[in-house]
Amino acid sequence: MKRPARQYKGQVPTDIRLHRRSRTLEIAFDGEERFELGAEYLRVYSPSAEVRGHGPGQAVLQVGKEGVGITGIEPVGQYALRINFDDGHNTGLYSWELLYDLGANQAQYWQDYLDALADAGYQRDEEPPQ
Template sequence: MKRPERKNTGVIPTDIRLHRRSRTLELEFDGEQTYSLSAEYLRVYSPSAEVRGHGPGQAILQVGKEAVGITDLEPVGQYAIRIVFDDGHSTGLYSWDLLYDLATHQAEYWRDYLAELEAAGYQRRSDDNSGDAV
């Protein structure tokens, strides 16, 4: 599965809105580009060592996250947010650059994730608020 790149784009969100009911995070960049990212998508692409591993090739495929929600967003300095998920996961720091990369490549990354799930023999449960709508 292709992993988001850590680039220094210098792009900072101008607005961040958490929609708990629909389990999405809405990000606005440059006051005009708006992206809606599902909690599932953000959870399976968490930058934490628990998800990515401690080195190349050590990523752990995240399954069963179709109904995960976001309970809190915590600012981390001027460069990131910590997303607290309702499954207890809260160790990933989502830098502005990472969020921008996830937002602008979401269709590609989501296809990669679905392909990896299929290759592993896992079938996603249907969910109206899933990453299918990324």
């Protein structure tokens, strides 16, 4: 596994914007880094036990999430977001550290996901029109 591109160093978000139409979450950190994270990407990398399992090797590959959207976001204390998806999923807290990691390493993690889908024999559908 490759090393993360950039490391989280306690940055906190300075701006968080949900773009429902484009199904993206835009998040800026105090280190002046800004990431646009798609709903599908956030959903398949959910920190919930439903996705990650309860221990090593128990992760469940998420399929059929191409058209998922985000219906809302809720702050949790001063450290995380709860993301509500339109497929009913809303468990798992996206800590600032996790969101930074997902942003900084998006290209690699997305490719890892596409590779896992291919290995499982799943053909990803084209995204529906916006």
